[in-house]
Amino acid sequence: MKPIPQEIKAKEGKLTILWNDRHASRYDCRELRLACRCAACIDEFTHENLIREDQIPPRITPKKIEVMGNYALHFDWSDSHNTGIYTYDLLREICSCDDCAKERSFDV
Numbered sequence: 001m002k003p004i005p006q007e008i009k010a011k012e013g014k015l016t017i018l019w020n021d022r023h024a025s026r027y028d029c030r031e032l033r034l035a036c037r038c039a040a041c042i043d044e045f046t047h048e049n050l051i052r053e054d055q056i057p058p059r060i061t062p063k064k065i066e067v068m069g070n071y072a073l074h075f076d077w078s079d080s081h082n083t084g085i086y087t088y089d090l091l092r093e094i095c096s097c098d099d100c101a102k103e104r105s106f107d108v
Contacts, residue, residue, distance in 0.1 A: 001020070010062050019092075027094070033079070
């Protein structure tokens with residue numbers, strides 16, 4: 001079964017996604033915004049990051065969160081950025097909870 005968000009909550013600079021496999025992913029909103037992979041944020045040929053950390057406000061928040069089909073979330077950010085989508089695979093890949101971090105350390 002592919003993980004799909006069941007509940008999404010944003011509060012005080014943090015975003016929590018409760019997945020259908022009972023996993024809870026927690027993200028810092030600023031870190032999530034910095035993880036955007038759209039063409040405005042990542043060079044499509046070199047894959048170089050086009051945004052600098054100092055360009056993203058410390059207290060950025062999602063103004064709107066939309067489900068895109070059965071594969072991604074779209075965010076309208078408080079810094080007016082709204083062109084990126086975050087696939088469920090990417091969101092699970094960058095989950096910083098202890099269990100996911102531990103799992104990634106075994107994959108190396």
